[in-house]
Amino acid sequence: MMLEPRIGLPLAPREVDALLARTAVVLDWVGTLAFALSGGMLGVRKGFDLFGVLFLSFVVSVAGGMMRDVLIGATPPAAMREIHYFAISMSAGVITFYWAQQIALWQRPILLVDAIGLALFAVVGAQKAVVYGIHPAMAALMGMLTGIGGGMVRDVLARDTPFVLRSDLYAVAALAGGVVVAIGHAIHGPPTLYTLLGAAVCLFLRLMAIYRGWRAPLPRATRDQTP
């Protein structure tokens, strides 16, 4: 309710919307940067060469959105038509490559920036899917895919078990953000409100996983075997 732009804010609605749109673009860039850094770090750790590091930076920051756009029929994907995703991820890749050891000291801040990126990608992805007429339940999944797709491809290429499948409410948080957006759209809520709310829910779950160790339930069979 406090986020509703039409009540109690010192700015006119149109100004608020413009401000939020600009904020969303900036956050989109921050998210792209965070994901690119996370991809680059993995490349360095695996001993890939400069090219491999740049490649992973790019893939992690755009693969989720690309898969979403292909699946909802929005081709060519946004990352193919706009150049800023490419520019940001290349910069992040070069930075990771040459300052890998310093960046490794910033694990915690990167985790936070990554959580913000996840939250934003999840709500932006779900919003784009509903705009393209996708069923709300699938739109929520598309939000999740936008958030986790890059990390999934990264893990498959680097031969890790996709970490979105095992841990830390990562995909669950992204899905929760997408669900809020899908419901908000279905009940004709104000986009600004449900988008911010979805991002907040996703961010909250992810931070609880990082700081409080929240987890999704494990299957009983597994619990029995691993005491």
Added chain:
Amino acid sequence: MMLEPRIGLPLAPREVDALLARTAVVLDWVGTLAFALSGGMLGVRKGFDLFGVLFLSFVVSVAGGMMRDVLIGATPPAAMREIHYFAISMSAGVITFYWAQQIALWQRPILLVDAIGLALFAVVGAQKAVVYGIHPAMAALMGMLTGIGGGMVRDVLARDTPFVLRSDLYAVAALAGGVVVAIGHAIHGPPTLYTLLGAAVCLFLRLMAIYRGWRAPLPRATRDQTP
């Protein structure tokens, strides 16, 4: 020949077609359910959490059809526009998660249901491809992809060697079903006939692999090395 609907059946052709269409929908659901159970079972065995199990259930049941639809240009894919694939796979995922140990006792029935799912997905996939104007040879491959795509993605995500590449006439059976449909379409045969025939051929090959150990030939180099 016995399957030809226009001769020797007590129903009028239109009634037969309507009956078969309804049967196909039911079998499509059965196939989706079987594939979702197979995905969920793997997730439980690998120790994934509730979310990971649901995720694998969904991916295994829809990935093949999604890849086909993207490749033949039928976007957004059917699984994005209809909700029943999602509903069935989520139900199967929850069931697998909470009753994993009981389901493990039903290995053989699941294998049979999975074979039925494979047969149906293969012929439905090939049929959809020819309807979209794809070359018959590629339509047969699209039938195969519809049948095996989910299992391939499952194995890549769970870091197994894709089992469709090594064993049990799995992909070969799906391909055979697709080939029958592609040929049937090319010679302007009655769709009901060649679809059922394709499914029967696929099912037969798969059952022979399960019960009689039929295999595709191995390369000579491998046979020499592993006596």
Added chain:
Amino acid sequence: MMLEPRIGLPLAPREVDALLARTAVVLDWVGTLAFALSGGMLGVRKGFDLFGVLFLSFVVSVAGGMMRDVLIGATPPAAMREIHYFAISMSAGVITFYWAQQIALWQRPILLVDAIGLALFAVVGAQKAVVYGIHPAMAALMGMLTGIGGGMVRDVLARDTPFVLRSDLYAVAALAGGVVVAIGHAIHGPPTLYTLLGAAVCLFLRLMAIYRGWRAPLPRATRDQTP
């Protein structure tokens, strides 16, 4: 400059273009054949059955172009509409399967043919992307994807670390070829010239990697750890 078709050649421009177009088709087939052989060889080495070997042959020769076509919106992909990719890769797969040991003796020639295939796929891929209105920087990446996509999918399916990520200027060479085409298109150069120049650059880099051991730089952290 020597490649510029309009000056100093004994043939009229149109004849040169027609000759080059025919040459490009032949080289495209050679590239498809080389990639199919490389996929089939891996299948034999991993002990896959006949079907698995054919499957890898096909995937390696078409996956890169299919991913490019889906991303630039050229669906259905060329390999779905034309049958010759399928025919060539199946032939290569059968040959690999039955003559695997003889082919293993030809490692060096196959590496050369593969380099030619890479060069051609890179420039053809980038060219197709610019024709579809993709931003030049992304078109260069699409050239790279066309060249390396098949190998990436092959390595993921066979559970190797994608070798394009670690070695031998493979992806870098493809990218360089794509960059030449993208720049050539951006400055409105003659297509014949920049296409041939791009292929030459890619081929040169790849041959230097094979014969002189040229490499992309490794990250400092890795260099410190592995002396």
